[in-house]
Amino acid sequence: MKYVLEIENVSKLFFGLVAIDNLTIKVKPGQIYGIIGPNGAGKTTLFNCVTGIYKPEKGTIKYKGEDITGMSSYKIAQKGVLRTFQNIRLFKEMSVAENIMAGCHTKSKQKWYHSIIHTPFYKKDNEASWKTVEELMEFFNLTKFALTPVGDLSYGNQRKVEMARALAAKPELLILDEPAAGLNENETIELTNIILKIKEMGLGIMMIEHDMDMVMKLTDYITVINFGKEISQGIPSFVQDDPRVIEAYIGSDDDEDEE
Structure with a gap:
């Protein structure tokens, strides 16, 4: 199996507005794949398409070669695609x-x-x-x-419970939506080590994360999106120095001149 997940030319619209614009992403088994971008870039919408919460208007999503585009969330979970959420969802x-x-x-x-x-x-x-x-x-x-x-x-411990619950379903693809959100420095370090141990199990991992230090330490490959469209893709060192990524996060000199 070359890829555990294949997102091919996927687009998602809301009331005519483009949230995801023709994205193609391929995740290998045992790979940590980062999805980064400014707030509102469409990252969580992409995860919602992969996990069956939304159905894309265009493109296909394949898990282990099987087309799961538009399949219901519980069936996708049963097949082996599990996720955590930006806002923790547990039985308190x-x-x-x-x-x-x-x-x-x-x-x-x-x-x-x-x-x-x-x-x-x-x-x-x-x-x-x-x-x-x-x-x-x-x-x-x-x-x-x-x-x-x-x-x-x-x-921090609630985050770990959420991840443990996802792993209890024995996934082959684990999707993490901002796993370090709300954690302190020590908790983030602990979580980073846990994710690396999960990788050693052979799982494919996709993650959205705003902690750039964590992203650069953990990920094998990154796609950067802005306004739903890919603006850069590659290994962390390449993405980190890409002028298009720097502009998306902090703006260009032209933007400053306009102000």
Whole structure:
């Protein structure tokens, strides 16, 4: 499998306004792919198209060679594309363990009656799921919070729970929407190390992030978008020095002259 995700000539419009303009992006297994750009550039809209929240007006999105364009979100998740959100979405009254367990249900083969009559399949599946939960809590250093309601955790630990829940569904593509948002310096360093460990598992990772130090340390390849259109693409060192990227973020001398 050469690419885990292929976004080909994708465009998305809202009431005639172009949010995504003819984007093409290809993510390899085991690659951390960064999507960066100024606020309002269309980054989250792109992720929403990939995960089935929006359907693009043009182009195709393929996961492991299969066309998933316009497929419903839950089916895309079942196939192995999982995401976190810029604004954390967890079950705040439920414990850490229960939140992570919810991710296991994405790939569960249980039928509704299995849990009622506690079939051998139910017991085996349930035991495997709890083992996954335990392993992920250990991986994210959350074991001591296993029974703690998620709403009582720090923001940084809530971020880790959200990522653990996504990994519980055993994805092959993990999509992170501003994972460092709201984190302090130490939490950001910890998260950076966690993402590198996730990469070692062989997952493809796409991430939106405004922390440029984090982006440059983590990513293997970057696409920069502005007003929904690609303005640069390449390895971090190339993108960082691209005049088009610098202009998009801080403006040009011409802009200053106009003021």
